[in-house]
Amino acid sequence: MEAVTDYGNREFYEGLLLSMIEPLKGRFSPGKARLQLGAETAGYGNRVAGMEGFSRLLWGLVPYWAGGGEDVSLLPVYLEGLASGTDPDSPEYWGDLHDKDQRMVEMAAIAYGLLMIPEKLWEPLAEHSRTTLAAWLGQINQYSLAENNWQYFNVITNLALKHVGKSYSNERMEEAMAKYESFYLGNGWYSDGLRPQKDYYISFAIHFYCLLYAKFMGEEDPVRSVLFKARAKEFAGTFIYWFDDEGKALPFGRSMTYRFAQGAFWSMSAMLELDILPLGVLKGVIGRHMEQWLRQPIYDNGGVLSIGYAYPNLNMSEGYNASGSPYWAFKAFALLALPAEHEFWKVKSEPLPKLEERLVIPECNMLISRRGYDVTALTAGQYPVLQITHAAEKYAKFAYSTRFGFSCPRSYSHLHEAGADSMLAFSVHNMIYVRRGCLEYSVTATEVYSKWSPVEGIEVETWLIPTDQGHIRRHIITSQLECTAYDCGFAYPDMPGETRSHADGTLAVVTDSNGKSIAASESGKAVVINSAPNTNLIFPTTLIPAIEYRIPKGRTRVETRIETEFSDVKIRTGSGNGYEVCS
Structure with a gap:
C-alpha cells in the first residue's frame, strides 16, 4: 500500500x-x-x-x-x-x-x-x-x-x-x-x-x-x-x-x-x-x-x-x-x-511533545536514548524465563533500536548465522554463546550493569554507558577457557552497490549515503560480519560491524564504542535488500 x-x-x-x-x-x-x-x-x-x-x-x-x-x-x-x-x-x-x-x-x-x-x-x-x-x-x-x-x-x-x-x-x-x-x-x-x-x-x-x-x-x-x-x-x-x-x-x-x-x-x-x-x-x-x-x-x-x-x-x-x-x-x-x-x-495531528533525551524506566529495566528518528533502549534484567523461540535475542541484547531493529539467529554454529548484533558473542566449542540471563543487574540514569555467564567457565560483567552518538560497553571477562569474543554493533542494511564497509585496525564501519554503524576499540581487531539473510527483523540483508577479542584464561578487560549516524529521512525499512529514502 x-x-x-x-x-x-x-x-x-x-x-x-x-x-x-x-x-x-x-x-x-x-x-x-x-x-x-x-x-x-x-x-x-x-x-x-x-x-x-x-x-x-x-x-x-x-x-x-x-x-x-x-x-x-x-x-x-x-x-x-x-x-x-x-x-x-x-x-x-x-x-x-x-x-x-x-x-x-x-x-x-x-x-x-x-x-x-x-x-x-x-x-x-x-x-x-x-x-x-x-x-x-x-x-x-x-x-x-x-x-x-x-x-x-x-x-x-x-x-x-x-x-x-x-x-x-x-x-x-x-x-x-x-x-x-x-x-x-x-x-x-x-x-x-x-x-x-x-x-x-x-x-x-x-x-x-x-x-x-x-x-x-x-x-x-x-x-x-x-x-x-x-x-x-x-x-x-x-x-x-x-x-x-x-x-x-x-x-x-x-x-x-x-x-x-x-x-x-x-x-x-x-x-x-x-x-x-x-x-x-x-x-x-x-x-x-x-x-x-x-x-x-x-x-x-x-x-x-x-x-x-x-x-x-x-x-x-x-x-x-x-x-x-x-x-x-x-x-x-x-x-x-x-x-x-x-x-x-477534527483536530490537527501534532508532533510529539518535547521529551528527555535520556530516560531511565526502572519498571522495564531500560535506559532509553532519543535522537529524532531513532530510539535506542539499553537493557538488562529483561532476560527471558519463558523460553520462546530466539528468546535471548528478543529480550537479552544490550541494545534495541527503532531504526535498526534486532536480529534472530538461523543457527549458533556460525557467527554470520547467529544474529549477534548488539551482543557480546563468544565462540567456544565450535558454537556461539551470548547473554541469555543475568546473575545480577541494575539500571540507573547513567548506566546499565549486568553480570552474566554465556557458557560454563565464562563470567562477564558488563557496563553500558550512553553517549551522544551511541554507547560504550565495558566488559570484565573472567574465563577458564581460551576463546574468541565478538562485540557486535547494530546491524546495518546491506544494499549491493550502495553499502560500503571496512574494518581497519580497531575500527569497523558500515555506511551508505543515509548513515553508518560503527564499532571501535583501543584493542582487539575490527571485523564486519556478513549476516545471513532474513535474520534482521527490519532489513532482509545486513552487515554488522564488530570488534574481535582474543580472550585468554583469567581476567580480561575490554571496552567497545558503539555509534550510529543517520540523516533525518523517512526510510522504507523493509524494501528490497535494504531501504530507500521516501519523499
Missing part, C-alpha cells in the same frame, strides 16, 4: 481496515467458522488456527461497526460462523476446551463484540445459537489459564456473558483481577505475570483489557475503573518513549508479528477519551505509527498480513504464530469506535 499524507481522518482508517479485509473474504470455511490463511501453522494445530483467524478480524470489525461503519457485508458471515463454531452438532464446531487453551485467547475478541455491539453480533442470533455460544464461552470457567495476561480473558469473557444476560462467574472474574493486581509494578507498569518480561503485552493486552473493563464497568465498579484509567495515564508518560519521531515503535520482545498492535494502547485510550496526551498529540502518535507501517511490505502476494515484521519472515516467529495470528494488529483500530462527529477526527 502507498503511504498517504492524510492519516488523521476516519475515512482513512475505515478504508485501511476494509482494504486489509477484502483479500480475506473468500477464504472462510463453508460454515464460516474458520478463516485459514496459509499452510503454516502453530503448536495448537490448523483447526484452532482457523478459529483464531475468524476471531481476530473482530478486533477491527467490532469498533468499525460500533462507530457507525456502513459496510456490513461480513456481518452475516460472522453471525453464521458464531452459530456453527459453537454448536457441538456442527461439523465446524470449535471443540471443547482444556487447560491453557489457545481458544481462550480468541474468546476475547468475540467477547469484545458482545460487549460493544450486542445488537449486531448477539441479538440477531437464533435462540438456540445464543444458548450454544454462551455455553461455549462459559467453558472458560472450567479450566485454568496461564498466569499472565491470559487472566483477563476470563474477566472479559465473563463480563460479556453478564452483559448479554447469560450465566457467568463473578468468582472467576475476581480471582483473575486479584492475579492481575499481583502483577502491578508501579508507575503504570505491570509485568506479564510473575516473571521479568515487560514488553508490548503490557500495552496491547493488560492495559487494553483494563481500559475495556473500565468502559463497561465505570458505574458498577467505579473504584477499579478510575484506578485503571489513572494507571493508563501514568503508563503513557513513559511508554511514549518507546516511539520515535517518525512513529516507529521499539522492536523488542516477543510477538513482533503483531506489528501495529504496538499502537493499540493509544487507540484504546482515544476510544475511552482518556486525557493521557493532548488530543492532537495522541492523534499524531497513532497516525504516524500507522503511516510508517504502511510503507513496509508486510503482506504476502495475496494481500494477507504475513508472519514477520517489516517483511515476511518466519525465522523470527514463535510457536504460537499461525497464519491468522498477525491480525492481532487489528486492535489498533479501536479508535474507529469514535463516531464521525467526534472531536478526535
Whole structure:
C-alpha cells in the first residue's frame, strides 16, 4: 500500500481496515467458522488456527461497526460462523476446551463484540445459537489459564456473558483481577505475570483489557475503573518513549508479528477519551505509527498480513504464530469506535511533545536514548524465563533500536548465522554463546550493569554507558577457557552497490549515503560480519560491524564504542535488500 499524507481522518482508517479485509473474504470455511490463511501453522494445530483467524478480524470489525461503519457485508458471515463454531452438532464446531487453551485467547475478541455491539453480533442470533455460544464461552470457567495476561480473558469473557444476560462467574472474574493486581509494578507498569518480561503485552493486552473493563464497568465498579484509567495515564508518560519521531515503535520482545498492535494502547485510550496526551498529540502518535507501517511490505502476494515484521519472515516467529495470528494488529483500530462527529477526527495531528533525551524506566529495566528518528533502549534484567523461540535475542541484547531493529539467529554454529548484533558473542566449542540471563543487574540514569555467564567457565560483567552518538560497553571477562569474543554493533542494511564497509585496525564501519554503524576499540581487531539473510527483523540483508577479542584464561578487560549516524529521512525499512529514502 502507498503511504498517504492524510492519516488523521476516519475515512482513512475505515478504508485501511476494509482494504486489509477484502483479500480475506473468500477464504472462510463453508460454515464460516474458520478463516485459514496459509499452510503454516502453530503448536495448537490448523483447526484452532482457523478459529483464531475468524476471531481476530473482530478486533477491527467490532469498533468499525460500533462507530457507525456502513459496510456490513461480513456481518452475516460472522453471525453464521458464531452459530456453527459453537454448536457441538456442527461439523465446524470449535471443540471443547482444556487447560491453557489457545481458544481462550480468541474468546476475547468475540467477547469484545458482545460487549460493544450486542445488537449486531448477539441479538440477531437464533435462540438456540445464543444458548450454544454462551455455553461455549462459559467453558472458560472450567479450566485454568496461564498466569499472565491470559487472566483477563476470563474477566472479559465473563463480563460479556453478564452483559448479554447469560450465566457467568463473578468468582472467576475476581480471582483473575486479584492475579492481575499481583502483577502491578508501579508507575503504570505491570509485568506479564510473575516473571521479568515487560514488553508490548503490557500495552496491547493488560492495559487494553483494563481500559475495556473500565468502559463497561465505570458505574458498577467505579473504584477499579478510575484506578485503571489513572494507571493508563501514568503508563503513557513513559511508554511514549518507546516511539520515535517518525512513529516507529521499539522492536523488542516477543510477538513482533503483531506489528501495529504496538499502537493499540493509544487507540484504546482515544476510544475511552482518556486525557493521557493532548488530543492532537495522541492523534499524531497513532497516525504516524500507522503511516510508517504502511510503507513496509508486510503482506504476502495475496494481500494477507504475513508472519514477520517489516517483511515476511518466519525465522523470527514463535510457536504460537499461525497464519491468522498477525491480525492481532487489528486492535489498533479501536479508535474507529469514535463516531464521525467526534472531536478526535477534527483536530490537527501534532508532533510529539518535547521529551528527555535520556530516560531511565526502572519498571522495564531500560535506559532509553532519543535522537529524532531513532530510539535506542539499553537493557538488562529483561532476560527471558519463558523460553520462546530466539528468546535471548528478543529480550537479552544490550541494545534495541527503532531504526535498526534486532536480529534472530538461523543457527549458533556460525557467527554470520547467529544474529549477534548488539551482543557480546563468544565462540567456544565450535558454537556461539551470548547473554541469555543475568546473575545480577541494575539500571540507573547513567548506566546499565549486568553480570552474566554465556557458557560454563565464562563470567562477564558488563557496563553500558550512553553517549551522544551511541554507547560504550565495558566488559570484565573472567574465563577458564581460551576463546574468541565478538562485540557486535547494530546491524546495518546491506544494499549491493550502495553499502560500503571496512574494518581497519580497531575500527569497523558500515555506511551508505543515509548513515553508518560503527564499532571501535583501543584493542582487539575490527571485523564486519556478513549476516545471513532474513535474520534482521527490519532489513532482509545486513552487515554488522564488530570488534574481535582474543580472550585468554583469567581476567580480561575490554571496552567497545558503539555509534550510529543517520540523516533525518523517512526510510522504507523493509524494501528490497535494504531501504530507500521516501519523499
